[in-house]
Amino acid sequence: MQNFIGNLSRRTLFKFSAVAGTLATLGTSASSAFAARVNKKGTGKMTYWNHFTGAPERAAFAETTEAFKKASPAIEADIQTVTNDDWMAKYIASTTAKSGPDAVMIDVTRFTDMLRIGGLRDITTYNKQWPGAASVAGDTPAFSFNRKVYGVPFFTFIDWTYYRKDFFEAAGIKKEPTTMAEFREAAIACTNPSKGQYGFAMRGGSGGGGFIVNALHAYNGSIMSPSFKATLTLDAAVEAMRFWVNLAVKDKAVVPTVATDGYAQIFSNFYQGKAAMVMHHGGSFIDVGKNLKYGSEVMTLARPKGPKDQFGFQAPLANGVFQHTKNPDAAFEYASFLGSPAAQTVFLKGTGYFPTSTAAASDKFIADNRQFDTAIASLASLPKTYTFPGLTAWRDLTCLPEFQKCLIGTQTPEGAAKIIVDRLNVVAKAAATANRKYYSDNRGK
């Protein structure tokens, strides 16, 4: 099935999705005839928290806010930004105080954490009565738990790789790397330390933990079962850590400052020509285009395949309703507005973020842009990202520091793998226990 979709041409896929979209629209317009099946119109003030900080994102928000004003004139929307670093602190504070925003952005990796801490409202009923739900339904399960829906999908970050076409040509690489072994070979081939040029701008600083999860998944397959049982084997973890660490330590094919390189540094290295490849997701599409020319200098490339699965995830982002809001009607109206094809298209054009709505995904912007072929191909093959309670802490406070220790020589890949597996088992056990408690607490509610 995966191969089947993967082999479908872009156009065919769009025909399918267009048909699906039309059917969905037909279905919803029919159902909206029944007044009881449509959400109550919201009024009054509505505050929304997002963690977007970039200028293009802000501009896109400004544009959608204007559109929202026209669509829902009775609601006064206040868009507020809370940076990712401070997000959980503010979210926890507002949840504890039972007072905060009305609508919130939900990053899928944080979804279960946010749910457990208790600030997300069950929007199943709202969603059922929302005519547009069908066109974005594909990603809703990612934001559902225990058959309750908590988020309206907004767009999906599709992991991909950027590479310097000119560097690849100079190094004599004819075929784009598709496996992790080929990726490594390409990185080594593009490395020339005497010229200060390396194959890959690896992220080993802030935000680098996600790549460790990528590697573990690529070598192990699923690392956590839906019932919160850790399924990561030590052998696979060792293999994964060896591959990722050795790319830097043994092959020396990555920019040497790796242990402290966060987003800003890896892209600065890539733009400066210090690295031939950099891994990220569609979120940087517009910025890369500002610095390098697509087609001649830079190309997008699907993430390589590991022994068990592809190295990378698709990670949807949604908007939900804050548990303690006094204005859930308006909050849902805003969240669902952002889920609509029109709003998603605005974000797509402003930022390159891949829409979850099939109608928005069939926009000319994607159809006419060859670089997005990578995303479309990946959409079918890339695994869905994880979300389990404790994921972010394990990723950022265990996986990343252990990886950094390997880079600076105070830890071995084997030692790191052991700690990572052990810690994941602890996290899984805690999640399972908390899960049973959660079920018993919420029974009958």
Next chain:
Amino acid sequence: MSAKTLAGSPLRGFKSILEGKYFAWILLAPSMILVVAFIFYPLYRGVYLSLTRTVLLEGPDSTFIGLENFRQMFRDSLFLLAAKNTLIFMVVGLITQLAVGLGAAMLLSQDRKYIGLIRVLVVLPWFTPPVVTAYMWRFILDQNSGVLIKMLEGVGISFGPAGLWSNPELAIYAVLFVDLWASYPFFMLFLLAAIQGIPKDMRESTAVDGANSWQHFRYVVLPLISPVIVVSSILGVIHLINSPTLVLLMTNGGPGDSTTVLPLLAFQIAFQSYDFGYSSAISVAVLAAIAGFAMVYIRFAKFGKED
């Protein structure tokens, strides 16, 4: 209204309160109320949480577990490492800042043209917003485009291709260097004032007695300014331990755990692992440690005030 009209008015009772022994307390009341409301309730709650298991992923409830969180600290290798780093940060930070501050105070106590202006310039880093300090220095010490790194390379000092910030031994000292830039003027200010408080003719009289500059400093200046050294050291230690802004913004504890300090660890455990019980316990432990220093401060302050 003037005091004279008050004297003969029915407000006499009120006035007598103002004049009496409660006068001080009335003036103190507003600030005391504010402090109690904003500091003591959080403090009480923090101490309470430190005695409970409160992990938000398990639900919002707290279970009383006595001193278990404190016991856990001694089994937690990351805590012990962070404690060690905190100690390094404190000791090295204090010694360097005090030494440079003292040297600067000696230099700036001299009479020169524009010395007033220069004193103000030198103090500017202390008032530079920590956020700006952190980003500014990260840029100056950046391995790729940092001007200071390139200058050091020019004179043969290189941190290797991985750079200063990837070096687990040096990263903490890099932060300490930046903290030195930002914080030594604080010591300088205090010590400069103390030095200026020493009568000028004292140097002349010791010179007549045949003392050289070092002897004058060692036997005359140092004893006179030592109470100020003690006071400023304690305040400096509080700042070094309680303000992890620079560590947070410059290394965030990395590479590995090599620059993790206790306040940063407490922050991560609370807002990333959502374990508020353990996090509070760490904070309370830090608080107890600094309070210990404060006790020393009181002792020395009293000792120095016998004038």
Next chain:
Amino acid sequence: MTALKKKRPVSYHLVNIGIGFLALFAILPIIWTFYTSLRTNVDINKFPTKFSFSNLSFDAYFGVWRDTNFPMLIKNSLIVSTMTVIISLALGTFAGYALSRSKFRGRQGVLLVYLAIRLVPGVLLLIPMYLFMNRLGLLDSYIGLTLAYTTFTLPATIWLMKGFFDSLPPDLENAARIDGCSRMGAMWRISIPLVLPGLAATGTLTAITAWNDVLFALLLTSSDRTRTWPVGLREMIGEFQLPWEALTATSILSLLPVVIGFALVGRKMVAGITAGSLKD
């Protein structure tokens, strides 16, 4: 004597070199940041690294002023800092005066209680402070942030003001009291005018503390209507982009009020802090 005279120029010049070094150490990083803000991103990101420029301009400043909501954030910071100065000085002057003039029992204890504020780690304060502000309905408001800052600046204000009052000769007030002035009247009409320079110095110190804070501004405000510039700077770093020139320009812009404040009362403040802090 002649030997001393000969030696003097050497040490004299050494001292001068030392002083020059201190001044350069303090301002060179700031000057470099300013220089960077005038260069273009292309120049900054050039590889291999060059420190020269092809073009210098204030474009980054205009960009920040025009395209971000920084002007508003600066305005918010100014308002909150000013309010903090007013409240902190008012409360701090009263308390400092009381602690200076009345030798009551427990005075030392009170002084230490104020000092204890500085001891409490911020992590411990964040959530309770949020809950408290929420209960008072002061979240995301100027006054809420002001009250939080006042709490943190009060210790320094009180200690400094106590020092300034201590340094006044008590005879002045005594004379006024003999003339029939109340204690309040004596404080208001005699002592406060005399400590005005100290008040200005303490006020500047307070303003800068409030101006520089990022932790509580992050927690207690969330909308652009009330949030302060350090939060804005953190946001500007952006997740998926790299605006070095904008970042440095913003840094310089945010440093500007500090520098101006310094230029106006810097010398008085430096003198004031040292004088005030020593007399306790």
